[in-house]
Amino acid sequence: xxxxxxxxxxxxxxxxxxxxxxxxxxxxxxxxxxxxxxxxxxxxxxxxxxxxxxxxxxxxxxxxxxxxxxxxxxxxxxxxxxxxxxxxxxxxxxxxxxxxxxxxxxxxxxxxxxxxxxxxxxxxxxxxxxxxxxxxxxxxxxxxxxxxxxxxxxxxxxxxxxxxxxxxxxxxxxxxxxxxxxxxxxxxxxxxxxxxxxxxxxxxxxxxxxxxxxxxxxxxxxxxxxxxxxxxxxxxxxxxxxxxxxxxxxxxxxxxxxxxxxxxxxxxxxxxxxxxxxxxxxxxxxxxxxxxxxxxxxxxxxxxxxxxxxxxxxxxxxxxxxxxxxxxxxxxxxxxxxxxxxxxxxxxxxxxxxxxxxxxxxxxxxxxxxxxxxxxxxxxxxxxxxxxxxxxxxxxxxxxxxxxxxxxxxxxxxxxxxxxxxxxxxxxxxxxxxxxxxxxxxxxxxxxxxxxxxxxxxxxxxxxxxxxxxxxxxxxxxxxxxxxxxxxxxxxx
Amino acid sequence: xxxxxxxxxxxxxxxxxxxxxxxxxxxxxxxxxxxxxxxxxxxxxxxxxxxxxxxxxxxxxxxxxxxxxxxxxxxxxxxxxxxxxxxxxxxxxxxxxxxxxxxxxxxxxxxxxxxxxxxxxxxxxxxxxxxxxxxxxxxxxxxxxxxxxxxxxxxxxxxxxxxxxxxxxxxxxxxxxxxxxxxxxxxxxxxxxxxxxxxxxxxxxxxxxxxxxxxxxxxxxxxxxxxxxxxxxxxxxxxxxxxxxxxxxxxxxxxxxxxxxxxxxxxxxxxxxxxxxxxxxxxxxxxxxxxxxxxxxxxxxxxxxxxxxxxxxxxxxxxxxxxxxxxxxxxxxxxxxxxxxxxxxxxxxxxxxxxxxxxxxxxxxxxxxxxxxxxxxxxxxxxxxxxxxxxxxxxxxxxxxxxxxxxxxxxxxxxxxxxxxxxxxxxxxxxxxxxxxxxxxxxxxxxxxxxxxxxxxxxxxxxxxxxxxxxxxxxxxxxxxxxxxxxxxxxxx
Ligand SMILES: [Zn+2]
Ligand SMILES: [Zn+2]
Numbered sequence: 007x008x009x010x011x012x013x014x015x016x017x018x019x020x021x022x023x024x025x026x027x028x029x030x031x032x033x034x035x036x037x038x039x040x041x042x043x044x045x046x047x048x049x050x051x052x053x054x055x056x057x058x059x060x061x062x063x064x065x066x067x068x069x070x071x072x073x074x075x076x077x078x079x080x081x082x083x084x085x086x087x088x089x090x091x092x093x094x095x096x097x098x099x100x101x102x103x104x105x106x107x108x109x110x111x112x113x114x115x116x117x118x119x120x121x122x123x124x125x126x127x128x129x130x131x132x133x134x135x136x137x138x139x140x141x142x143x144x145x146x147x148x149x150x151x152x153x154x155x156x157x158x159x160x161x162x163x164x165x166x167x168x169x170x171x172x173x174x175x176x177x178x179x180x181x182x183x184x185x186x187x188x189x190x191x192x193x194x195x196x197x198x199x200x201x202x203x204x205x206x207x208x209x210x211x212x213x214x215x216x217x218x219x220x221x222x223x224x225x226x227x228x229x230x231x232x233x234x235x236x237x238x239x240x241x242x243x244x245x246x247x248x249x250x251x252x253x254x255x256x257x258x259x260x261x262x263x264x265x266x267x268x269x270x271x272x273x274x275x276x277x278x279x280x281x282x283x284x285x286x287x288x289x290x291x292x293x294x295x296x297x298x299x300x301x302x303x304x305x306x307x308x309x310x311x312x313x314x315x316x317x318x319x320x321x322x323x324x325x326x327x328x329x330x331x332x333x334x335x336x337x338x339x340x341x342x343x344x345x346x347x348x349x350x351x352x353x354x355x356x357x358x359x360x361x362x363x364x365x366x367x368x369x370x371x372x373x374x375x376x377x378x379x380x381x382x383x384x385x386x387x388x389x390x391x392x393x394x395x396x397x398x399x400x401x402x403x404x405x406x407x408x409x410x411x412x413x414x415x416x417x418x419x420x421x422x423x424x425x426x427x428x429x430x431x432x433x434x435x436x437x438x439x440x441x442x443x444x445x446x447x448x449x450x451x452x453x454x455x456x457x458x459x460x461x462x463x464x465x466x467x468x469x470x471x472x473x474x475x476x477x478x479x480x481x482x483x484x485x486x487x488x489x490x491x492x493x494x495x496x497x498x499x
Numbered sequence: 500x501x502x503x504x505x506x507x508x509x510x511x512x513x514x515x516x517x518x519x520x521x522x523x524x525x526x527x528x529x530x531x532x533x534x535x536x537x538x539x540x541x542x543x544x545x546x547x548x549x550x551x552x553x554x555x556x557x558x559x560x561x562x563x564x565x566x567x568x569x570x571x572x573x574x575x576x577x578x579x580x581x582x583x584x585x586x587x588x589x590x591x592x593x594x595x596x597x598x599x600x601x602x603x604x605x606x607x608x609x610x611x612x613x614x615x616x617x618x619x620x621x622x623x624x625x626x627x628x629x630x631x632x633x634x635x636x637x638x639x640x641x642x643x644x645x646x647x648x649x650x651x652x653x654x655x656x657x658x659x660x661x662x663x664x665x666x667x668x669x670x671x672x673x674x675x676x677x678x679x680x681x682x683x684x685x686x687x688x689x690x691x692x693x694x695x696x697x698x699x700x701x702x703x704x705x706x707x708x709x710x711x712x713x714x715x716x717x718x719x720x721x722x723x724x725x726x727x728x729x730x731x732x733x734x735x736x737x738x739x740x741x742x743x744x745x746x747x748x749x750x751x752x753x754x755x756x757x758x759x760x761x762x763x764x765x766x767x768x769x770x771x772x773x774x775x776x777x778x779x780x781x782x783x784x785x786x787x788x789x790x791x792x793x794x795x796x797x798x799x800x801x802x803x804x805x806x807x808x809x810x811x812x813x814x815x816x817x818x819x820x821x822x823x824x825x826x827x828x829x830x831x832x833x834x835x836x837x838x839x840x841x842x843x844x845x846x847x848x849x850x851x852x853x854x855x856x857x858x859x860x861x862x863x864x865x866x867x868x869x870x871x872x873x874x875x876x877x878x879x880x881x882x883x884x885x886x887x888x889x890x891x892x893x894x895x896x897x898x899x900x901x902x903x904x905x906x907x908x909x910x911x912x913x914x915x916x917x918x919x920x921x922x923x924x925x926x927x928x929x930x931x932x933x934x935x936x937x938x939x940x941x942x943x944x945x946x947x948x949x950x951x952x953x954x955x956x957x958x959x960x961x962x963x964x965x966x967x968x969x970x971x972x973x974x975x976x977x978x979x980x981x982x983x984x985x986x987x988x989x990x991x992x
Binding site for chain 1: 526528529530533534535536537538541542545561562563564565566567568569570571572573574575581586587588589590591592593594595596597604605607616617618619626629630633639645649650652654666668841
């Protein structure tokens, strides 16, 4: 099954593509750049959604739904927003097809041309702020904290499953506040929620920081982000949270009557994570045998594979397996018994390894006789014989799953630490980026020109100005000009 | 708050439109025919989704996600499908905008024209069956039971919030089977699940039946449906489940190797319900005071409104309220305490009535002294004084909610019974349809011509051939030709 999965060390990119397909996560569709998320991949995304949705609701957000289409003119209302988003997008120009008179299928009906073209949303600030104008009159209507789970489309020329697709799934939060302070607080809160989700659920350590002006969201005053490091030494932006200032309130004329009787523009934020997180999850932990899933996001946490030669043996094993399952299920552990007699145990072992199931239990007639089971950990690939008389299986499995969750995170954290290099010279800077890659912590003179030159020469971008940046005098790694602190560079997805 | 909600008896249509807006369920967007589903409305939809999703998974279905866009040529592959769906749809012809050289915003870049136009999915059979071709090789890959939660677009000229919108949200199940029998079984299973959901959760009785050929899904061999009756005597199709035969397997060449070594086309089904259910829910139960929600779908099941004149009184009431909430929440009852001092109790009463909260508890200083609360039921508008020393409040509320759920259903059922009329003459047929409306059970000669004539003359369509139809000889209500059983006619949404 996993035979032939390319090795990470030989072709990381090919390893990723193959893994995504073979583990039944996603595949390319017939429509350029649009993916099909397969049931197994989607079930992981659902686990992500459930947890994020809970975190959003626990912090006072509600879900809503806004139109897929945005009138072309809306995009132009916020000056920098249109620069960022009006370029590569899907444009609806007609609303009807008709039978081809030549008899060959259907053609676009030229008479059904829209007066104003509609854009398939690349992000929903414009349509949402035009709605907020009617929802917000007074300070009593604030804060307004809404989230939307939706599909969006950005016409990408070079696509990769999950990482960069023309259509992708995401959530986009859009909030409105009475004060600048409150909006900034919200922006930071959501960045922190993303970081917490990435670390506690995805087992993926992230750096929290602020984007430079050139990497900022089109229309934002400040963009906060979380950045993760993948196993090939490239960074991946895993989530962003934008302080919009009053930009969209100005563009769409959203004002509120203050407690004191004044009339002011509203302060806004927006924030989002997408199916890109699936790509991050895959690349952060998986190995040459396949996917490695953190237990908290694994659709199947424990699989029981029976070893049997006859129907009677299968039945005996299944009976025992059901005893175990009856103890695990009430604990909220998702456990699957693989009944199939169409595949051999060895084939199943490889398949569940490929699919990243955290714990695999194997049981055969001899185990029944000895009251034992064999437990294999996906993350370490280690095996252990467990005597069921000696452990309370529910507690044992719960602890193992927690251990795996912690180990996966620690491993990724250690990897990141080993691959974050502080450099002070341009030579060293280039050497690290050409070599092991990873995050490079270096001084930068703060100008977009230098940022751009560094990008041209090394392909590395400033991933962020870390929130925990130490203020220290230094010299820019490229120009030698004064700097106030180190920023994080990396090549990135 | 509910002041000025039009009365159902005076203008049912206006009553519906106003209710949807004032109860914060949905509103029209700036994009023609596309709605904004507001947070309160969306939270009801989420409850529907959760329950349906659970029912789908409990019956072995998995979720997945397929592209928003469908290549134009795909639509033409299934002959009757293209007739039904290729007409009014959103067509993407370009993938880029550019700055207008005249300096006025952005225009469509004529150089970025797609070679083949893309259709925004009106339904996904074509794109999904083209994918299934790769997923299905052998009988071991069957059955394949996939569901998708998605947005779809059908360019409607006359739209109404929830009932008929250009973009709407839905789920669409698409399954593939080895045999005709199994596919029919699946089609019926899903119709039954929809019926169970409508009756047990929405409190809305439905008739299960089969569509006539002219009302059949474009591409289906047989369409099963559930039909509900609204308070104005019009029917509403609440869900459909299609037996596709081998139509899409033929069109997209989806074959499987049988156990016996043959090669056969796969049998298919598809089934869906949409945000239209929101319209049905609203119209089935609500009254002139606003929404009436069945407890199982109410985002807030119990609201506690404090009666107070001072901050101290509020605090005392809140303390007691929290005692009650602490007993209700562990039972899974969603309860909300309305802290606001910006609105008077009377205003809040009207608001929660408008929003359909099933139970309202009012508590003031006198209640604290007497250890009582006042409980008002939304469905009957009746009030009751409850002595907290005499009841176990958790049990009491649980039972009340169950009672409301049952009462709402019974009331709707009784309404339907009273508004289902068996008629045998054309005169009577017209009279009933011109008068009280409702379902008309009548003989029909089985021809599409008669069906069409009846529609032209009365605007009534055959809602379905009920599954519990009694086979009996009769004469067609219009033509007098022989009939084998009664079918259900109604004017419909
Ligand atoms: Zn079993
Ligand atoms: Zn409180």
